[in-house]
Amino acid sequence: MTVDAGEMPAERGVVLRGTGGVWVVRTTGGETREAALRGRLKQAAHIKLAVGDEVVLEPPGQDGTWAISEIMPRRSVLARRAPGGGHGERVVAANVDQVIVVFAAAQPEPHVRMLDRFLVVAEANELDAQILVNKIDLVELEAARARFADYPRAGYVVHFASVRTGEGLPELRESLAGRTSAVSGPSGVGKSSLLNALYPGLNLRVRAVSEAVNKGRHTTVGAWLHPLPGGGFVADTPGLREVGFWGLTPGVLAMCFPEFRPWRERCRFADCSHRVEPGCAVRDAVERGEVSAARYESYARLYSELTHDS
Numbered sequence: 193m194t195v196d197a198g199e200m201p202a203e204r205g206v207v208l209r210g211t212g213g214v215w216v217v218r219t220t221g222g223e224t225r226e227a228a229l230r231g232r233l234k235q236a237a238h239i240k241l242a243v244g245d246e247v248v249l250e251p252p253g254q255d256g257t258w259a260i261s262e263i264m265p266r267r268s269v270l271a272r273r274a275p276g277g278g279h280g281e282r283v284v285a286a287n288v289d290q291v292i293v294v295f296a297a298a299q300p301e302p303h304v305r306m307l308d309r310f311l312v313v314a315e316a317n318e319l320d321a322q323i324l325v326n327k328i329d330l331v332e333l334e335a336a337r338a339r340f341a342d343y344p345r346a347g348y349v350v351h352f353a354s355v356r357t358g359e360g361l362p363e364l365r366e367s368l369a370g371r372t373s374a375v376s377g378p379s380g381v382g383k384s385s386l387l388n389a390l391y392p393g394l395n396l397r398v399r400a401v402s403e404a405v406n407k408g409r410h411t412t413v414g415a416w417l418h419p420l421p422g423g424g425f426v427a428d429t430p431g432l433r434e435v436g437f438w439g440l441t442p443g444v445l446a447m448c449f450p451e452f453r454p455w456r457e458r459c460r461f462a463d464c465s466h467r468v469e470p471g472c473a474v475r476d477a478v479e480r481g482e483v484s485a486a487r488y489e490s491y492a493r494l495y496s497e498l499t500h501d502s
């Protein structure tokens with residue numbers, strides 16, 4: 193293909209971040225460009241540009257700014273309900289391959305109920321999820337393993353790591369390589385610290401734990417996507433205190449607990465909610481200890497939350 197001198201071709205790129213109408217896009221050629229959304233796309237209410245979106249960039253015209261002229265179809269999204277009970281969907285990141293849910297072994301104290309909510313959000317978006325337990329320098333490894341024992345049993349990959357000691361970091365780097373991952377989890381668990389430790393060039397802002405935990409303010413605001421040295425991207429997302437579910441029906445909820453899968457089909461009723469019906473194979477599996485009672489309890493609570501909400 194020949195290009196006329198002085199005429200630049202359109203380019204493809206991935207949206208890394210956006211603030212105040214200016215989007216930072218990384219082109220396939222590895223350049224980073226600032227661009228504005230074409231007016232026509234701005235008005236299309238059905239799709240809001242998000243980090244991770246693949247776009248077509250038109251070279252600067254009279255006004256000297258690149259324009260995003262097209263948003264390519266998304267392979268996947270990580271979406272959740274807007275905080276505070278709002279009803280709009282909020283796309284945190286587009287074209288995500290997997291979610292790494294980070295919790296701390298201590299400081300802040302891990303709440304498995306909350307972890308289950310993060311996992312349900314990933315499952316509801318049909319994204320692979322892995323768990324990373326950070327700050328294992330603060331506890332006995334065996335105690336941390338025991339605390340999170342339900343998760344490998346449910347089929348999740350669980351990493352144990354410490355930014356302090358460097359343990360578990362090579363394993364995490366391995367899981368991120370070549371893929372687009374979103375790192376999520378509560379505030380103060382060390383999401384930004386982990387990414388800084390893996391990729392020193394990133395220089396993400398981290399906060400003293402006392403500040404993060406006590407004042408309850410977030411250090412990271414808005415999702416940022418970072419290109420990884422060997423290919424792939426990772427999105428650092430702000431910690432969440434509240435995890436809402438958007439468009440999740442009670443029927444879909446059971447599918448968000450992967451360890452229910454072998455049993456779900458064997459319930460007496462096809463539309464079993466796995467709570468009160470006789471002949472429920474999921475509850476029988478809980479009784480026999482084949483499905484964790486704590487995970488089942490999370491399911492039951494979320495179920496009533498969803499049915500009382502609507």
Ligand SMILES: Nc1nc2c(ncn2[C@@H]2O[C@H](COP(=O)(O)OP(=O)(O)OP(=O)(O)O)[C@@H](O)[C@H]2O)c(=O)[nH]1
Nearest residue numbers: 355356380381382383384385398399401411412431
């Ligand atoms: N002891 C210990 N402290 C850690 C570890 N990793 C991070 N921290 C500390 O935890 C605090 C919070 O770290 P951040 O990286 O800002 O946490 P975050 O998850 O990005 O928080 P938000 O951006 O608010 O969501 C900082 O003071 C870190 O120094 C670790 O492995 N061990």
Ligand SMILES: [Mg+2]
Nearest residue numbers: 383384411412
């Ligand atoms: Mg952060």
Ligand SMILES: [Zn+2]
Nearest residue numbers: 459464466472
């Ligand atoms: Zn059932």
